[in-house]
Amino acid sequence: MLRITPLTIVFILMQLSFQAHAQKKKKKRIAMEQSPKQELIYDNINYLNAIKTVQLSPTGKENQLPIYTLGDADLLVLSFDDLRADVRDYYYSIEHCNADWTPSRLSALDYAEGYNEDRIVDFKQSQGSMIPYTHYKTIFPNEYVKPKVAGNFLLKIYEDADKERLILSRKFYVLKPLVVVENQILSSSFTDKRLSNQKLNITLKTGLTISNPHQDIQLHVMQNQRSDNMMILRTPMFIGTGEIKYNNSETLDFAANNEFRYVDLRSFKGGSAQIRQIDIDSLVNIELFTDQDNRDNTYATTYDENGKFYVRNLDYDNADIGGDYANVDFSLLTTQKVTGDIYVVGGYNNYQRTPNNKLEYDAATEKWIVRQRLKQGLYDYEYVLETEDGKVITDAFSGSHFQTGNDYQILVYYRRTGTYWDELLGFGQISINNKENKN
Template identity: 25%
Template sequence: MNQRYNTEYYLNFQRLPLHIEGARYHYTGAFPNKNVTFPFSGKWKFYVVDSYDPATVFAEGNFYVVYPEIKPITVLHKERFQGNEPDIPALARTISINTEFRIPDSLYPSEIMGVEIIENRKIGYPVIIDPAHTNDERFYEWNGNNEFKFIARNIRPGNEYRQTDLRDYNIYNAKEVYAQYDGIETSDFFHKRKKDLNGGSILTNYKSDYAEYLYVTFRIRPPEDIQAPVYLTGAFNNWRVLPEYEMYDDNGLLYLTLELKRGIYDYQYVTAYDITQPDWYILEGNFWETVNEYHIFIYYKSPEYGSYHKIIGYNKIISVNYE
């Protein structure tokens, strides 16, 4: 798709200070531009490749393009877990997300494909409400004409993320450092943390003499009853739970070392026997007071471009706005 306008060939790199180790150049780009355009809304991927060998991929990522055709209204409700409550009372704190919208006469109700909800930046772990596969937690209502309401229940708000702040050279003045300068981390299941970056990061300016990369070791000693493997995830890996981020075990002290540029990073620990179904809460806690951003995308089956699922509506809501 879009073969003539899908590649930025001439990248304007900025040189980092000569003594910086771990990187030499910085690039910032804004799209669309004259070389790269997005002719339709939906999910897109980008790749950073070798200009001489495009099969060599240095980095890749996902993003959304939205050309809205409707204006959804989304509200959040604070509630207890619907169904059989969990054994741990704190895990019964949940919210529901209700999204209502009206489609124009030019669209067909039968082609509404559903709603996708992304919490903060966890693109790989969406909440999906599919009209073809509903249950007591994910369902929708239709008035038989052009009005829809999609409901997702039993969504746990979790906790504010952990943070490491590597910017202070007086504290982090060695090449190898610990993520938490003042000690080893433990479970925060009962500890409400301070406001975070909603899964984001703030990197040291590339012009700074301290815009260097460090080897950062994350350490946690989880409770003894935690038997599942523990993984590190955060802004540094786009919130993916991956095999290479499984923590090493040194007699109950779990650790993992990453190479990170100086800056602030949100992160957390998850447990998982199956990385496609991680437990985000057992080491981190679950509080109604947690402030999250929820991104709501509404999909429609379009006959254009040979038929695809385009995004016809988008909304963002912050979880302090309960009704």
């Protein structure tokens, strides 16, 4: 017969207590800090430094302007990385905006079908990268989020269905194609700019009855999808039956700039011609060769992607989750007296000028330097100068040449008489002097 003594009972109770505590400890979850609340900005914004490599474009048309045509089968795809490397509940919704990217007076019931909110359910964690991250991806419009009017829209991504906990916002466009855009590019009408500028003439053709084109129509013309180099035109030169012409000799005259500088970061093992040094420790640190001030140089044919960037990886498969991040040091050498701020910009940061991509002068090397955290891939970039009075000079360190390859995007907005919002009814694009790409 088993004899149970008081000591045995105490021992059994201690064992049960220990096991219960261990199980409770094992089930305890580590609290994950939520993304902080942010004030919405109607622009392409990453609200957190941990959000990187944001891409938004039509499916199957990488790096093209994110335009969705009402009723079309082609959708838009959004992807981004979160360097916090955990798994979070991200939601998204859309908001209709005016042509100038201020919020329109339309309600969500007027501009969207469905719930106007959906959760991002496609996510994968990085594989083998020194900097871990989670890669998120979603495709829309869908049954939950779908625009039903034309115009400018802002896509908002936020955490835990809390619209104040924003992590990023992106502009996209919804087109109702009722206007045909015809265009041509010429050299500048100004004698002193013929070697440096590219001028557009635009003709709109439509069956719409537009009572006052001067007031109801506006053109937004971008060079290489960049809003910091955009011209807005309201006054046509000729109005005919079903035809409106914008061919004033003094309008839509763009500085052609120069070909973008570029860096090949597809391999952190083999490097590339633009990389001076690679140091791999707990992180990958890359120093690029110093860029020279090309303002006074003659034009030289080089290949670029007109400011775009591409996620690519020569070291491992699947660039989306196999690509790693590196700290990349850019530097610029110039003898100019700089009065203002210098920024490195490109499609990878939406040409935004923020403290993160502002160059600082290093007295020891007499260079302007900045560090960027970039994913493996191909990157076009350039240096721009923002003067003390806020003017942005895009060719300050590159010069401007008519021979430069550029893409132009033309957006046609129409505000119908008696309405209070802008519709996007026409889109056109034209390229000049583009060379075979390197991608």
